[in-house]
Amino acid sequence: MERGCFVIVKYAFSRFLRSLVTLLIVTAAVFFMLRLMPEEGYFAESYDKMTRGQIEAELTRMGLRDPLHVQLSNYLKNTLRGDLGTSNIVRRYVPIVQVIGPKIPYSVGFGLTTIAISLALGIPLGMLMARRKGRLPDSLGSAYVVFVRAVPAAVCFIFLQLYGSSFLKVPMLFSLSRPLSWILPTVCMALGPTANYAMWMRRYMVDELNKDYIKLARAKGMKNSAVMSRHVLRNAFVPMAQLLPASILLTITGSIYVESLFSIPGMGGLLVTAIQRQDNTLVQALVLIFSCVGIVGLFLGDILMAIVDPRIKLEKKGGSR
Amino acid sequence: MSGFGAATEGRDELFRFAQYDDAAAEGVAYSNYSYWRSTWRIFTRNRGAMFCLLLLCVLLTFTFIQPFLPGQRSPSAISNNEMGRPLRNLRPNADYWFGTNAIGQDLWARIWSGTRTSMFIGLSVGLWDAFFGVLVGSLWGYVRRLDRWITELYNVVANIPNTIIMMLAAYMLRPAVGTIIFAMCLTGWLPTSRYVRNQVVVIRDREFNLASRCLGTPVRRVITKNLLPQLVSVIMMRMGMAIPLAIGQEVFLTYIGLGLPVSIPSLGNLVNEGRIVMMSPSLRYQLIFPALILSLITVALYVIGNAFADAADPRNHL
Numbered sequence: 236m237e238r239g240c241f242v243i244v245k246y247a248f249s250r251f252l253r254s255l256v257t258l259l260i261v262t263a264a265v266f267f268m269l270r271l272m273p274e275e276g277y278f279a280e281s282y283d284k285m286t287r288g289q290i291e292a293e294l295t296r297m298g299l300r301d302p303l304h305v306q307l308s309n310y311l312k313n314t315l316r317g318d319l320g321t322s323n324i325v326r327r328y329v330p331i332v333q334v335i336g337p338k339i340p341y342s343v344g345f346g347l348t349t350i351a352i353s354l355a356l357g358i359p360l361g362m363l364m365a366r367r368k369g370r371l372p373d374s375l376g377s378a379y380v381v382f383v384r385a386v387p388a389a390v391c392f393i394f395l396q397l398y399g400s401s402f403l404k405v406p407m408l409f410s411l412s413r414p415l416s417w418i419l420p421t422v423c424m425a426l427g428p429t430a431n432y433a434m435w436m437r438r439y440m441v442d443e444l445n446k447d448y449i450k451l452a453r454a455k456g457m458k459n460s461a462v463m464s465r466h467v468l469r470n471a472f473v474p475m476a477q478l479l480p481a482s483i484l485l486t487i488t489g490s491i492y493v494e495s496l497f498s499i500p501g502m503g504g505l506l507v508t509a510i511q512r513q514d515n516t517l518v519q520a521l522v523l524i525f526s527c528v529g530i531v532g533l534f535l536g537d538i539l540m541a542i543v544d545p546r547i548k549l550e551k552k553g554g555s556r
Numbered sequence: 557m558s559g560f561g562a563a564t565e566g567r568d569e570l571f572r573f574a575q576y577d578d579a580a581a582e583g584v585a586y587s588n589y590s591y592w593r594s595t596w597r598i599f600t601r602n603r604g605a606m607f608c609l610l611l612l613c614v615l616l617t618f619t620f621i622q623p624f625l626p627g628q629r630s631p632s633a634i635s636n637n638e639m640g641r642p643l644r645n646l647r648p649n650a651d652y653w654f655g656t657n658a659i660g661q662d663l664w665a666r667i668w669s670g671t672r673t674s675m676f677i678g679l680s681v682g683l684w685d686a687f688f689g690v691l692v693g694s695l696w697g698y699v700r701r702l703d704r705w706i707t708e709l710y711n712v713v714a715n716i717p718n719t720i721i722m723m724l725a726a727y728m729l730r731p732a733v734g735t736i737i738f739a740m741c742l743t744g745w746l747p748t749s750r751y752v753r754n755q756v757v758v759i760r761d762r763e764f765n766l767a768s769r770c771l772g773t774p775v776r777r778v779i780t781k782n783l784l785p786q787l788v789s790v791i792m793m794r795m796g797m798a799i800p801l802a803i804g805q806e807v808f809l810t811y812i813g814l815g816l817p818v819s820i821p822s823l824g825n826l827v828n829e830g831r832i833v834m835m836s837p838s839l840r841y842q843l844i845f846p847a848l849i850l851s852l853i854t855v856a857l858y859v860i861g862n863a864f865a866d867a868a869d870p871r872n873h874l
Contacts, residue, residue: 257712271728384797385858386851387804389811389824393831393843488719492808510727511813518727522720530715 243541254534261526266310269519270303277323277515314523324514325505331520335502342494342501346486348421353428353482358475360429361436366463368441376433383430388489392423392496408498420497424489428482435478439471476543480536484529591785591870598867605863608856615853616675622668629662631669631821636660645839654845657829666821667846671853673822674803677733678857681740681802682795688741689748690791694779696749697756710750718743722805726814733816736809740802748794752787759786789869796861800854807850823850 277297285293294300298309313320319331326334364376383391396419400407405415443449444467452462487503494503502521509517600606622628629635635643635656642660646652654663696706713721725739759765759782768778803823809815810824811831818825823846830843866872 253711254715257715260712261716265724268724268728381855381858381862385800385855387800387807387854389804389807390827390847390850393827393834394847397834397840397843484717487717491719491723492811495812506723507812510723518724522724525720526716529717529720533715 319520320516349424357429357432361433364437365440476540480533483532602863608859612856631665634660670821678799678802682799685744685798689745693749693752697753793865
């Protein structure tokens with residue numbers, strides 16, 4: 236057991252270092268890519284009226300005429316201090332930290348709710364489908380999975396918004412004071428991850444059910460419910476842990492579209508606004524934040540899997556597989 | 557005892573000792589098994605998939621012959637009435653089967669033209685995903701020296717949400733069919749290459765590959781002759797998902813303002829135009845028609861891809 240703990244800590248440390256390197260690469264890549272953008276992105280509507288000299292003066296003031304490596308090191312230093320620059324178009328001269336700050340609770344709240352709901356619904360659905368394989372619950376569940384995975388979310392959510400809001404008799408857009416209007420965005424965001432969990436849970440359980448030791452357990456006269464809870468579920472849950480980080484990425488992606496569609500004042504919606512209005516610094520900051528969430532999510536997921544997977548604790552003899 | 561003797565007598569009549577036959581000993585077993593024929597036979601057994609295939613073929617054929625049919629309007633022409641005013645927001649009728657849009661263009665012509673654009677985008681992205689994903693995946697899985705490097709590279713890129721990369725690329729480039737395809741191609745091959753790599757690692761050390769290696773077969777030939785036929789199933793499943801995904805991503809990119817210009821009709825443009833006017837129930841047909849055609853195509857592709865992947869898996873043959 237001691238040894239197992241040590242292995243996990245060592246693994247976590249090396250995995251953490253790798254995440255850090257990834258983060259550095261991503262930061263630099265985003266920085267260089269956005270340097271290629273047209274300069275209008277640093278000015279509001281006044282760009283056309285300014286003279287060449289004014290533009291140059293303003294760009295120099297912002298430090299955009301410095302050599303690239305100076306810019307990059309300044310940018311990295313500022314980011315480490317928590318200064319992401321100032322928004323130039325969406326909210327002129329307002330520090331980005333202040334623009335984004337009030338939006339974080341919405342995104343985090345919706346994201347966590349989505350993950351909780353999709354886990355709570357998707358896993359039981361997958362279990363039900365595996366138990367009633369080839370019968371009505373299985374075919375209904377499979378139809379749901381095919382529907383969600385095949386019909387593009389971009390189309391599906393519009394119809395959910397249109398007909399769901401008239402069905403629930405709520406306004407189409409999100410409003411903080413009416414909890415009923417929170418339902419539809421959450422449903423939209425949970426639709427995809429739920430189908431994913433159900434599909435994989437069913438697949439892992441069916442795989443497990445076909446193995447020889449299950450046949451032996453059945454032959455011994457073990458009850459079906461006992462076989463399910465003691466053998467099948469426990470083993471099927473290990474690969475499921477691997478899915479959690481991927482679903483965090485999926486939730487981030489979903490949030491960009493859903494938040495914008497329902498006008499939720501979160502970060503995803505803000506990214507769409509920033510892109511539409513070509514606010515370079517804001518796009519850069521948001522892309523960095525979303526990548527960070529992705530990197531942290533995958534890191535935590537990998538650590539979780541290392542803890543859940545029983546094979547890692549068995550490695551008392553040391554040495555790699 | 558006598559009963560037993562009678563039974564042995566009976567057995568003598570039923571069974572006869574076989575004679576040793578020189579010709580039969582030299583004979584070679586012959587099987588008329590053909591991989592593709594077998595795949596096709598299993599595929600045709602799936603009624604739902606066959607229906608989807610038929611539907612898709614009809615839709616695609618129609619999409620391509622539609623401009624040559626008599627009495628079709630141009631997708632960008634604005635129709636005017638006798639007074640010279642544009643026929644705006646005309647409900648579906650005998651003349652305009654799917655009605656007209658907010659500036660008086662024929663929705664029927666626009667939808668088929670849009671389907672062509674979207675299918676072109678989807679197919680290009682899907683083919684690139686399959687080609688590049690298989691190329692990288694088989695090198696990644698087969699050449700051990702590359703394994704570490706590509707794994708590290710994959711770990712970096714897989715940490716970032718794909719949509720973010722796609723949005724960033726589309727944001728930086730000028731919106732056009734080519735740049736949208738490029739933005740989608742940047743990340744789409746990643747899952748394909750990982751699936752292929754995992755398959756290749758499993759198959760790599762099987763006996764027939766060992767034999768090929770011992771005989772000095774070049775890597776390229778081993779990959780194309782020994783490995784790829786085993787991967788058809790995985791590739792088909794990925795294609796069946798990549799094409800609908802690309803069509804959906806085009807709608808998403810259009811929604812956030814990074815899509816094609818309005819002058820090039822695509823299903824994404826049409827859905828977005830429909831979304832803008834969806835608040836008035838009488839104009840909802842402008843959203844429903846393109847969304848319906850788009851969903852038919854993506855569902856059909858998905859079902860066909862999955863069914864074909866099942867049929868192409870050698871374990872399901874015989």
